[in-house]
Amino acid sequence: MSQDADAVDEDADAVNGDADDAIYFEDVEPGTVIDCGSTTVTESDVVEFAERFDPLPMHTDPDAAAEGRFGGLVASGYHTLSLSVRLLVEAVRRDRAVIAGLGIDDVRWHAPVRPGDEIRVVDEVLDTRPSESDPETGIIHESITVTNDADETVLTLENHELIERRERRDGGIERGDGSTESA
Numbered sequence: 001m002s003q004d005a006d007a008v009d010e011d012a013d014a015v016n017g018d019a020d021d022a023i024y025f026e027d028v029e030p031g032t033v034i035d036c037g038s039t040t041v042t043e044s045d046v047v048e049f050a051e052r053f054d055p056l057p058m059h060t061d062p063d064a065a066a067e068g069r070f071g072g073l074v075a076s077g078y079h080t081l082s083l084s085v086r087l088l089v090e091a092v093r094r095d096r097a098v099i100a101g102l103g104i105d106d107v108r109w110h111a112p113v114r115p116g117d118e119i120r121v122v123d124e125v126l127d128t129r130p131s132e133s134d135p136e137t138g139i140i141h142e143s144i145t146v147t148n149d150a151d152e153t154v155l156t157l158e159n160h161e162l163i164e165r166r167e168r169r170d171g172g173i174e175r176g177d178g179s180t181e182s183a
Contacts, residue, residue, distance in 0.1 A: 021095065022095065022096065022097040022164075023095050023096045023097065024096075024097050024163065024164055024165055024166040025097075025128065025130070025137070025138030025140070025163045025164065025165045025166070026138075026165065026166050027166075028096070028125055028128055028138075028140055028163070029125065029128075030125050030126060030127050030128055031124075031125065032124070032125045033122060033123070033124045033125075034091060034092055034122070034123045034124075035091075035120070035121075035122055036087040036088050036090070036091035036092060036120075036121035036122065036123055037087050037090070037091055037120070037121065038087070038118050038119060038120040038121070038149075039083055039086070039087060039118070039119060040116070040117070040118045040119075041075055041079075041080075041083065041113055041114070041115060041116070041117050041118075041119060042115060042116075043062075043073060043115035043116075045075075045079070046059060046073055046074070046075045046076075046079065046115050047059070047060055047073070049075070049076060049078075049079040049082070050075075050076050050079065053076065053078060053079075054076035054078055054079070056076075058070060058073070058074055059073065059074065059075065059076045059079075070112050070114075072114060073114065073115055074112035074113060074114055075112070075113040075114070075115075075117075077109040077155070079113075080109070080113045080119065080146065080154060080155050081107070081155065081157075083119060084119070084121050084144065084146045084155060087121040088121055088123055088144065091121075091123070092123055093161075096161075096163055097163055097164035098161060098162070098163055098164075099137060099162040099163060099164060100161075100162045101159065101160070101161055101162075102139065102160040102161060102162050103159075103160050104157050104158070104159055104160075105157070105158040105159075105160070106156070106157060106158050107155075107156075107157040108155065108156050108157070109154065109155055110152070110153045110154055110155065110156065111148070111152050111153065111154045112154070113148060113154050113155075117148045117149060117154075118148065118149040119146050119147065119148055119149075119154060120146065120147050120148075120149075121144060121145070121146050122144070122145045122146075122147075123142055123143075123144050124142060124143045124144075124145075125140060125141075125142055126141045126142060126143050126158070127140075127141040128140050128141070129141075130165070131162070135165070136164065136165055136167075137162050137163065137164060137165060138162075138163055138164075138165050139160060139161065139162060139163070140160070140161045140163055141158065141159070141160055142158065142159045142160075142161065143156070143157075143158050144156065144157050144158070144159060
């Protein structure tokens with residue numbers, strides 16, 4: 001089944017926001033910290049996710065989990081990561097002119113997430129740099145920290161994202177040094 005060009009454009013706008021309002025590479029400043037909000041993890045969500053994607057008893061079976069190392073059900077780390085990405089997209093990426101994710105580094109689960117926990121996501125822009133291979137794009141390097149409602153860090157990771165650069169009115173691309181390159 002194929003989509004027409006208008007439908008594809010509408011889908012892109014729904015993900016990346018209206019192109020007129022998009023946040024481009026030049027708009028993202030290193031050192032920026034964004035609170036991406038929070039979500040509460042429910043027992044049914046923990047079990048449903050794990051049954052589909054990480055079916056270990058500590059995630060799916062409350063009785064078995066109660067006898068285990070954590071003394072009860074805990075969310076899959078991948079579930080915590082997925083919930084975190086959702087908050088990050090809603091708070092940050094939806095408005096950016098994102099092209100693609102380039103990779104995730106140093107993913108660390110520091111503490112278990114339990115049913116009833118409220119997790120909060122904070123995104124910090126560590127660095128930005130123009131792409132060496134494509135002058136129309138830039139790369140954003142971010143640190144993402146997820147905490148629970150007891151202010152314990154439960155997940156950390158670093159993300160690299162490819163983002164569009166703003167075309168200058170004269171048809172050129174603004175370079176990282178402020179000069180303009182013809183498109």
